[in-house]
Amino acid sequence: MATDAEIWGQIVTLHGRVLHELARVMQRRHGVGLSEYWALCRLAEAADGELRMQELADLIGLNQSSVSRLVARLEGDGLSERTHCPKDRRGVYTVITDEGRAVLEKARPTYEATLTQALDAAAGDDRLGPLVASLRG
Secondary structure, X not given: OOOHXXXXXXXXXXXXXXXXXXXXXXXXXXXXXXXXXXXXXXXXXXXXXXXXXHHHHHHHOOOHXXXXXXXXXXXXXXXXXXXXXXXXXXXXXXXXXXXXXXXXXXXXXXXXHHHHHHXXXXXXXXXXHHHHHHHHO
């Protein structure tokens, strides 16, 4: 039976392989990094297409300064815009734009296909195959 450290090592290896492939393909085909793609996904799923900056940071696993730089890149590309909460002018939101939604919809099939291909490839690895099978249920 595998130890927790061995299981965690497999998870880290699988995560790294999948992340690398997703990042490579998304950047090459759509000019969008993974953090940007994930941010657009979370914004599109949110009520009114907007989230507080801290909420977005929590949802995609970034700290406050990283999400600020991410949102600045999205804004620079016209994919989101910042607004202030009308009730609390200190509350800063980021809102997905129509252009952001269009980029997301164009990139989503690539992301999903690449994810499936990366997991399929890992499933063929003797060390990672059982982990992938257990995750896929």
